[in-house]
Amino acid sequence: MSDRADRNGDRATDGPHGYRRGPVLLRGGQVPRTTSDQSLLAQGGDADWLHADPWRVMRIQSEFVEGFGALAEVGPAVSVFGSARTKPDSPEYALGTEVAKGLVEQGYAVITGGGPGLMEAANKGAKEAGGLSVGLGIELPFEQGMNPWVDLGVNFRYFFARKTCFVKYSQGFVVLPGGFGTFDELFESLTLVQTHKVTEFPIVLVGTDYWQGLLDWLRGPVLDKGTISAKDLDLIELVDDAADAVRLVCEHGEQLRAEEEAAVAANAAAEQAAERASDPR
Numbered sequence: 716m717s718d719r720a721d722r723n724g725d726r727a728t729d730g731p732h733g734y735r736r737g738p739v740l741l742r743g744g745q746v747p748r749t750t751s752d753q754s755l756l757a758q759g760g761d762a763d764w765l766h767a768d769p770w771r772v773m774r775i776q777s778e779f780v781e782g783f784g785a786l787a788e789v790g791p792a793v794s795v796f797g798s799a800r801t802k803p804d805s806p807e808y809a810l811g812t813e814v815a816k817g818l819v820e821q822g823y824a825v826i827t828g829g830g831p832g833l834m835e836a837a838n839k840g841a842k843e844a845g846g847l848s849v850g851l852g853i854e855l856p857f858e859q860g861m862n863p864w865v866d867l868g869v870n871f872r873y874f875f876a877r878k879t880c881f882v883k884y885s886q887g888f889v890v891l892p893g894g895f896g897t898f899d900e901l902f903e904s905l906t907l908v909q910t911h912k913v914t915e916f917p918i919v920l921v922g923t924d925y926w927q928g929l930l931d932w933l934r935g936p937v938l939d940k941g942t943i944s945a946k947d948l949d950l951i952e953l954v955d956d957a958a959d960a961v962r963l964v965c966e967h968g969e970q971l972r973a974e975e976e977a978a979v980a981a982n983a984a985a986e987q988a989a990e991r992a993s994d995p996r
Contacts (some may be wrong), residue, residue, distance in 0.1 A: 778871055778872060778876040779876055782871070782876060782877075782879075782880040783880070783883075785867065786867075786869070786880060786883075786884045789824050789847060789849060789884055790824060790847075791822060791823050791824065791886055791968070792823055792826050792847075792849065792884050792885055792886060793823045793824075793825060793886060793887045793888070793889060793964055794825075794885040794887075794888050794889070795811065795814060795815060795826070795827050795833070795834070795890075796827070796828070796833075796888065796890045796891065796893060796896075797811055797827075797832065797834060797836070797890070797891030797897055798832050798833050798891070798892060798893035799828070799830045799832040799833070799834060799893075800894070801836070801891075801892070802832075803836075807833060807892055807922070808832070808836040809836070810921060810922075810957055811833045812836045812839055812840035812843075813957035814837065814840065814889055814891070814957045814960050815836070815838070815839070815840030815841040815844065815846075815848075816841070816843065816844040816957075817958060818889075818964065819840070819841050819846030819847075820844060821961060821964075821965050823886070823964070824841070824848075824849055825837050825841035825846060825848055826849040826850075826851060826885060827849070827865075828851055828852065828853065828896070829850025829851055829852040829862060829865050829868055829870075830850075830852065830862060833891045833892070833893065834862065835862040837891075838865050839862075842866060847867065848866045849866070849867045849869075850865035850867070850868040850869070851871065851877050851880055852869065852871065853871050853872075878900070878903060881900070882907060882913055885916070886916055886964075887916045887918070887967060888900075888901075888917070888918045888919070889960050890918065890919065890920050890926075891921050891922065892921075892922050905918060905947075908950050909947055909950060915950075916967065917963055917964050917967035917968075918950055918951055919951075919960045919963050919964060920951060920952065920953045920954070921954055921957070922955065923953060923954075923955050926953055930948075930953060933948060934948060
């Protein structure tokens with residue numbers, strides 16, 4: 716059996732890297748049957764939550780404090796998402812490595828989920844290119860530990876704290892082929908941009924063969940039902956080449972910087988005009 720817990724609820728094995736619960740490393744009989752997220756979302760039959768949840772809130776707060784403190788000086792960065800199951804000898808793994816190298820060459824740090832597969836590929840590409848390789852890990856029953864290419868790693872108990880750090884410290888997202896976790900990260904990013912909860916940043920899907928069916932579904936039944944608008948689809952770029960993915964991120968970054976500089980200049984001019992208008996001389 717792999718590190719994944721089986722469907723009968725047996726305890727997850729710790730695997731070669733151990734099981735991470737926040738800053739704590741657990742192995743053997745210490746590996747828990749449930750994650751912190753499961754405990755947080757569980758609905759018990761008694762009032763024990765009245766005593767446990769206030770302390771849990773403090774622990775959640777500490778995750779944000781630790782994450783913000785660790786990542787505050789990362790600088791311009793791009794998050795790369797993708798499957799943890801992709802093998803190192805696959806074309807997608809090589810593609811992930813090239814994407815990360817290209818981003819580093821353009822002055823970006825690379826942030827991933829810190830795990831194996833395409834996350835490892837991106838961290839490897841970033842490190843080999845001499846850039847900052849960041850991993851935001853998560854406590855899972857089949858936790859496999861931080862991959863060896865991560866230079867700066869932060870382990871989270873809670874998905875929502877981890878997601879906040881992905882968004883807060885990224886200027887764009889490059890999405891390689893992946894499963895439910897990758898879909899979750901993709902649609903979370905799209906929702907935040909669509910609802911203007913974050914500054915618009917590029918969301919680039921890599922791999923036409925993999926992603927075209929999803930885009931056809933969005934442009935077909937979803938758009939036809941009116942549950943999204945046509946302009947929402949403009950939030951997504953689809954490419955096949957690593958260089959194209961990097962180019963789109965950089966072009967969008969330059970556009971945002973120009974808009975920010977123009978906004979700063981406009982605010983400064985407005986303040987100067989207000990000062991002149993209020994000066995009695």
